[in-house]
Amino acid sequence: MGVANPFHPHPRKQPPSNTATTSTSGGAPSAADERVRQESWFRHLLNRPEFAALAGTVMVFLVFGIAAGNSGMFNLDGVMNWSQVAAYLGLIAVGACLLMIAGEFDLSIGSMIGFSGMMVALPTMYFHWPIALSIVFAFAGSMLLGALNGYLVMRTRLPSFIVTLAFLFILRGLTLALSVMFADRTIISGVGDVAAHDWLAHTLFQGVAFKGLFVWLGHIGVVKMLDNGNPLVPGIPKVLLWWFALAAVCAFTLAKTRFGNWIFAVGGDANAAKNVGVPVRRVKISLFVLTAFCACLFAVLQVCDIGSAAADRGLQAEFEAIIAAVIGGTLLTGGYGSVIGACFGALIFGVVQIGITYTNVDSDWFRVFLGVMLLIAVLFNHYVRRRVAQS
Numbered sequence: 001m002g003v004a005n006p007f008h009p010h011p012r013k014q015p016p017s018n019t020a021t022t023s024t025s026g027g028a029p030s031a032a033d034e035r036v037r038q039e040s041w042f043r044h045l046l047n048r049p050e051f052a053a054l055a056g057t058v059m060v061f062l063v064f065g066i067a068a069g070n071s072g073m074f075n076l077d078g079v080m081n082w083s084q085v086a087a088y089l090g091l092i093a094v095g096a097c098l099l100m101i102a103g104e105f106d107l108s109i110g111s112m113i114g115f116s117g118m119m120v121a122l123p124t125m126y127f128h129w130p131i132a133l134s135i136v137f138a139f140a141g142s143m144l145l146g147a148l149n150g151y152l153v154m155r156t157r158l159p160s161f162i163v164t165l166a167f168l169f170i171l172r173g174l175t176l177a178l179s180v181m182f183a184d185r186t187i188i189s190g191v192g193d194v195a196a197h198d199w200l201a202h203t204l205f206q207g208v209a210f211k212g213l214f215v216w217l218g219h220i221g222v223v224k225m226l227d228n229g230n231p232l233v234p235g236i237p238k239v240l241l242w243w244f245a246l247a248a249v250c251a252f253t254l255a256k257t258r259f260g261n262w263i264f265a266v267g268g269d270a271n272a273a274k275n276v277g278v279p280v281r282r283v284k285i286s287l288f289v290l291t292a293f294c295a296c297l298f299a300v301l302q303v304c305d306i307g308s309a310a311a312d313r314g315l316q317a318e319f320e321a322i323i324a325a326v327i328g329g330t331l332l333t334g335g336y337g338s339v340i341g342a343c344f345g346a347l348i349f350g351v352v353q354i355g356i357t358y359t360n361v362d363s364d365w366f367r368v369f370l371g372v373m374l375l376i377a378v379l380f381n382h383y384v385r386r387r388v389a390q391s
């Protein structure tokens with residue numbers, strides 16, 4: 001006789017069929033049976049982890065549509081500005097979201113961004129490595145550090161908050177020390193020019209995509225043209241394409257695969273998951289590697305696009321990634337969350353950060369808004385968790 005998988009790819013309760021009936025001990029069906037209760041579409045939507053982020057996104061767009069609707073914020077060039085900010089945060093928010101669903105935190109993400117940028121810039125500019133090799137070196141080094149983070153958390157059983165907080169300071173200190181040691185300054189420039197002459201770096205990480213399409217759109221009047229004959233918006237920033245690809249792969253993995261089931265399982269109850277055969281250690285270490293990969297991808301795209309690496313890059317980015325994940329419906333206690341919700345959280349961040357410059361509001365209020373959004377999201381997620389536990 002087969003045994004049902006306790007971690008089904010869709011762990012949330014599915015609405016029962018309208019034709020379902022149950023019988024009492026005497027054989028008569030019971031219309032009031034809790035097991036056949038129908039759930040309204042609104043209550044079902046309310047239980048989705050990304051509902052709060054979706055509602056917040058709608059609210060933010062309405063507010064800025066009223067306050068900055070005529071300022072150019074929603075013109076194509078304005079859209080590219082705030083969507084690019086959202087995309088950079090979205091890259092690390094996706095990794096942070098999956099790790100938080102598994103019940104862990106990585107506070108070294110921001111420092112990993114700065115350190116990975118230096119791993120690209122220093123070998124390229126001072127050891128004359130091909131930039132493609134430096135990029136591979138940066139990805140390999142950051143992922144090894146992520147694996148070390150995860151190994152130490154699992155081996156020592158210390159809270160991941162403490163272990164990754166230590167790496168936050170270690171990596172930031174190494175970034176500063178190495179940049180001063182080799183370059184005698186904290187900013188290393190010239191990387192963008194090297195990347196422009198390397199096929200791999202330029203094709204995958206630098207500039208925009210679909211240039212020809214946007215030139216054609218300019219000629220037919222869809223995109224505004226500059227005096228020099230180039231379109232005002234030359235293409236889609238490649239960070240947006242990376243964000244969409246990463247989010248799609250991770251969302252599919254979380255919702256439709258066995259590994260996604262394992263992530264929910266280890267975040268909900270690691271001991272119970274281990275008892276039914278889930279490889280808890282491998283899952284968590286893999287997710288620490290993923291967050292390091294996301295941080296390195298952020299750094300490589302930024303270094304190739306801006307053209308320099310700086311020791312202070314990624315400062316406080318770990319907190320912004322956690323805020324985006326929490327706004328997106330991820331519980332701080334693990335076991336519940338959504339990659340799509342984290343992406344909506346990053347989108348809110350990008351719209352507000354850039355949108356506030358299109359209004360007369362002092363930009364200092366941006367952090368206040370983020371704090372308020374985080375508090376509202378935590379309260380809402382607490383309410384949802386209580387509903388899930390009681391149902």
